[in-house]
Amino acid sequence: MTTEHTARMNFTKAAPKVFQAMIDLTAAAKEGLDHSLVELVQIRASQINHCAYCLLMHTTDARKAGESEERVNLVSAWHEAPTFFSEKEQAALALTEAVTLLPNGVSDEVYARAAEHFDEAELAKLIGVIFAINAWNRIAVTTSKVPGTA
Template identity: 65%
Template sequence: MTTLQIPERMNFSAVAPQVFKAVLALDAAARAGLDPVLLELVQIRASQVNRCAYCIDYHTSDARKAGETEERIYQLSAWEESSLYTEKERAALALTEAATLLPQGVSDEVYNEAAKHFDEKELAQLIALIVTVNAWNRMNVTTRKTPGTE
């Protein structure tokens, strides 16, 4: 089987190291206190919505390391139709999609459902995580970061 080779446009971390380090710092701060499995589910889902192959590859690998099952990873793109996710995870995934697809807006219903499952600090961390993964997605999609590379 021959695969299509899609060339990277640039090595963002080499060209803009200050920006890259700043996003790394934001990423580290956003992760603080969040459940590692939930964190990866959110990052995978945002990456699916944004069609970021690099981040999907990266975060599915990290999700497996955090103990996530193959079945839940496979069904994540259809989480609303799956019975495999908790109410808390579903609230986080709904907020992830709403905050990723901003033209649709983040409804009070979606926000309030997330607020029922996360205290205010956790909710702030979750929002920061969603912001961060969207930043990574946009950098990596724009520069065509190749899946499987560091």
């Protein structure tokens, strides 16, 4: 059963400067980080935020970039499937969850775990990626962006 779903607004057209700033922020944050890791982070945040638009986009992008079905399918259960993800990826996913669920805080343990795998510049960019995908999720969910549309 399908129901008609339409977006509340076209954010890109309604706020083109904000949209471009988000594009620029995302590009700057991703620069120099492993593409697969970035996609895993974007998938996990989008799952937590229930952003169907971004979830479809980033699972599709991850697969196109060569990510395995098993890993894409297990991102939401990475805690229970640690052998599918490197220590570095697990640290990034833990940080993603902590930053996305910010009211719970980012513990010293989660931050230190990430800092073990990323130098300061990489960690700053990873935080930027997490920030950016959370902002994109909030834009898409708020405007009721339709998955699979431009």
